[in-house]
Amino acid sequence: MDETAKTMRLREWMIAQIDSERYAGLTWENEDKTMFRIPWKHAAKQDYILNEDAALFKAWAVYKGKYREGSDRADPTTWKTRLRCALNKSTDFQEVPERSQLDISEPYKVYRIQAETEVSRNSESLQSESKTIIQTNQPLPDHRSSHNVQIGCSRETKIGEGGVNPREGVVRDHEYYWANTGTPQKVSSGHFSLVSPVTQISDLSVRVCLFYQGQLVVDVTSSTQDGCFILHGHVPLGNERIYGPCLAQQVLFPLPGVVPLPPGMTEAIGRLLHHLERGVLVWVAPDGVFIKRFCQGRVYWSGPLAQHTDRPNKLERDRTCKLLDTPIFLKELQDYLQGAGPKPRYEIDLCFGEEYPDAQPKTKKLIIAQVVPLFAVNLLLRCQTMGTEERPHRHTQDHGGGGRGLAAPHLPVLSNPGASS
Structure with a gap:
């Protein structure tokens, strides 16, 4: 060859x-x-x-x-x-x-x-094995209003067998399908110079916490390159010829009896689980966090790229959606360290079977999955440790965790991801 x-x-x-x-x-x-x-x-x-x-x-x-x-x-x-x-x-x-x-x-x-997308393959990004912290030479466009949307990537961004190389540059231009328009939009990632030490973005692991009505029932970390399925049960043997066995880690919803629930809630969660058999596939690639919904049950979400913060964001079935964009996260982290912006958001909430976000607090939702890419947590911690003494404290409002309202255990590397530094 x-x-x-x-x-x-x-x-x-x-x-x-x-x-x-x-x-x-x-x-x-x-x-x-x-x-x-x-x-x-x-x-x-x-x-x-x-x-x-x-x-x-x-x-x-x-x-x-x-x-x-x-x-x-x-x-x-x-x-x-x-x-x-x-x-x-x-x-x-x-x-x-x-x-x-x-x-x-x-x-x-x-x-x-899908229609071919022109993608810049600039090799000037995180190819180096050295440890780096980013400093922008050219600022990103303001994404807070126009880029804060649910987007499905229109190019091959998978990891594992399909293969975006984890060492391939992540700071490059992308073109995605925007959920609110259905048309491709250019998102320029700008150019970054890489100076002084933090960990290179190569950690593709993700932490998943599952909640039944605000009560933690599962807390696992997946480090498989193929990502993880969040689902109930297993693919039925009768459908093996269609779906085949899955190489991704399976994070299973437990039966609702594992925690005490209000009257009627155990039955309601049990009914919902029947519609979550094929679940959702979540994976981390060097340029972001992605999800693909396979289950029949509806799934809604909130996170850094969600189109709405005050009304539901629905995941379409069998369509890849980008939940977190690494270049945007890095730019927001850069602003935060310089005192020019709030702590960047990195947590993603998935709500199964019920519209979300809405007026109802997520502690009342039947099933919530909280997804946290660990590269973002560890990078934020490293930068905070290095920059605590120097960073101006002009922004005190915290947007980092995004997980307030659930009694989720704090990540061990952060004493409180929901508190401002």
């Missing part, structure tokens, strides 16, 4: 495989070549032929260095899972379930290739 081929993104790789006509069933779905069929036969079927039905999935595993012919055990289920996760987490692709045929002798899925 030549060096050019080795650097292909999933989008380019997949188009090349379709055009090669080497794989039975992998074909274009329309003349415009914006949709394609991918064979999706389950390995447990009697007529399953490993060298044919798993060929494409095997090719992806080989390409990503996850399978070596002759030395690794053949595992078609894992191969298929890797490519499925890569497609689902990539915002270059959108599954088209109404065109898929999964109950026929030769089942297939249909995916749409």
Whole structure:
């Protein structure tokens, strides 16, 4: 394989495989070549032929260095899972379930290739292994009014098998689909020079706290590159042929009886959990925090990029949404350290089955998941430690935690993320 081929993104790789006509069933779905069929036969079927039905999935595993012919055990289920996760987490692709045929002798899925986005791949960002703290040479545009929206990324921003390299530069220009307009908007990240020491942004772990009516029931930290699913139960065995096993960590909603609840609330949460079986997938990439909703139950959210703070923000099903933008967070952190702005927000609240935010306090919501990217917490702590003596105290209002109203345990690295310094 030549060096050019080795650097292909999933989008380019997949188009090349379709055009090669080497794989039975992998074909274009329309003349415009914006949709394609991918064979999706389950390995447990009697007529399953490993060298044919798993060929494409095997090719992806080989390409990503996850399978070596002759030395690794053949595992078609894992191969298929890797490519499925890569497609689902990539915002270059959108599954088209109404065109898929999964109950026929030769089942297939249909995916749409999203319109190509010009993305700057400036290598002048966090490529260095040295530890750095950012200082802006060119300020970001004011995002507080125009960029404070729910946005779904229109380019491949996934991590793990699909692969934004964690060491790839994160300070670059992006183009996202804005939820309130449905049209792409340019968000310039500006240019940063990197001086003096703090930790390089490479920590992709996320802390997840689950609450039933304000009571903490789960507190876990996920460090898997594929992110974590927040869901109830497991993918049913009958649907394994459709969804396959998941490599992402599973954060499970416990049964509501684990904590005492007001009359009727246990039953209400139990009914809601039935609609959260496929849950949501949350992952951290170098340029931000992302989510994709798979469950039938409605999910609402609040966080740094939420469009509204006084009325509900809904997550659309099967669409990737960006919850936190790293360049914006870094710029806000820079302002905070210079006394020119409040503490940057980094916590994200997910509300399942009920509109949020609204007039009802979140301690009254049936199910809340609080998501905290640990790179933001640790970076804020490091900067506070370094800058406490020097930073002017002009802004005393705190917008950092965003988690007030829930009895969430404080992160161990911060004595109180909801207090101003």
